[in-house]
Amino acid sequence: MKINNFFQTLPMYRALRLLTVGLFIGLSATSCDDDEVIIPPVTQQNIVQVAQSNADFSVLVAAVTKADLATTLSGAGPFTVFAPNNAAFAKLAGGPLDAFSSVAKINAVTDASQIAALRGVLLYHVLPSNVMASNIATGASTTARPASASGVNDNSIYLTKTGSNVFINGATSVVTADISASNGTIHAIDNVLLPPSQTIAGIVQSSAAASPAQFTQLLRALQRPAAQALLAAAASNSSNITVFAPTDAAFQAALTALNLQNVDQIPDATLVAILQKHIVSSGRVFSSDLVPGNVATLNGNVTIAASGTGFTVRGGSGTAANITPANILATNGVVHVINQVLLP
Structure with a gap:
């Protein structure tokens, strides 16, 4: 049971x-x-906060604060900031922008015109959109800096992408890309970008009047009546050209080779043919855009060849010219200084 x-x-x-x-x-x-x-989501820092947390941007932070741009760059955006690191600002020491080369010097600035100039320089580093390195396209990009006058292109930067390398205005490199922020992206760069203030003709004229003088022979050649159209193009803000500009020593060597005493003795047709050989009319060609091969000028091709870390350019005959310095940005193009006249 x-x-x-x-x-x-x-x-x-x-x-x-x-x-x-x-x-x-x-x-x-x-x-x-x-x-x-429950872990709350991390609130991402904005561009200014990211820069403040990075010791290598301390000079940039001081500049942004002095120029009263911190509130703007903390806003919704989106922005892309090409941010000069401290070493880039240090390169300004001893030059016209020495006052912006260190935190101490920036903090000491009180002149309103200097502060306005600093603000313009900083805005030249800002794009009003969020652009990651993978989406950077070669060509011109309009910055947040207002143009100084109608028809004057002094607020564009020029980007070149070679593989994973990004260059700005030919000589400036992106050293650290895609630093993320809540309102955009920061790309660290190794130079302070300076907006152009002169046309190509203005650069030639001011250099010819400087001490020591340079481009006096080039200016004299361009001022010949036969070259009037070329001088007009070099002076027009609507132009978009590249000029290989021979030094005075280069012109003197060419005159010797031609058995002439001065530029005025060069026949009109020969003069124009020579000058046209130095002008690329298809746009701004920076050193970062150059590759070995031919580049078309107003008078046939010139030949680009690699030389060390740079390039040479050769006309139809004569010695290949070294390009140094390169990438002098103008409001209507770019100038590369060369040490030989390019002969047809």
Whole structure:
């Protein structure tokens, strides 16, 4: 009888056991939910905060603060900032922008015109959109800096992408790309970008009047009546050209080779042919755009060849010219200084 009673009660025992196990599991799950630590999402820093947290941007932060741009660059954006590192600002020491070369010097600036100039320089580093390095396209990009006057292109930067390398205005490199912020992206660069202030003709004229003077022979050649159209193109803000500009020593060597005493003795047709050989009319060709091969000028091709870390350019005859310095940005193009006249 006892055995029979045991087997009769076994199904009830099993049910009770299953209920107990179910309650335990349920209570355990509830207990785990109650004890779970919920981590709030991390709020990403904006561009100014990211720069403030990076010691290599301390001069940039001082400049942004002095120019009263911190609130702007902390806004919704989106922005892309090509951010000069401290070493880039240090390169300004001893030059016209020495006042912006260190934190201490920037903090000491009180002149309103200097602060306005600093603001313009900084805005020249900002694009009003979010552009990751993978989406950078070769060509011109309009910055947040207002143009100085109608029709004057002094607020565009020129990007070149070679593989994973990004260059700005020919000579400036992106050293660290895609630093993320809540309102855009920062790309660290190794130079302070300076907006152009003169046309190509203006650069030639001011260099000819400087001490020591340079481009006096080039200016004299361009001022010849036969070259009037070329001078007009070099002076027009609507132009978009590249000029290989021979030094005075280069012109003197060419005159010697031609058995002439001065530029005025060069026949009109020869003069124009020579000058046209130095002008690329298809746009701004920076050193970062150059590759070995031919480049079309107003008078046939010139030949580009690699030379060390740079390039040479050769006309139809004569010695190949070294390009140094390169990438002098103008409002209407770019100038590369060369040490030989390119002869047809």
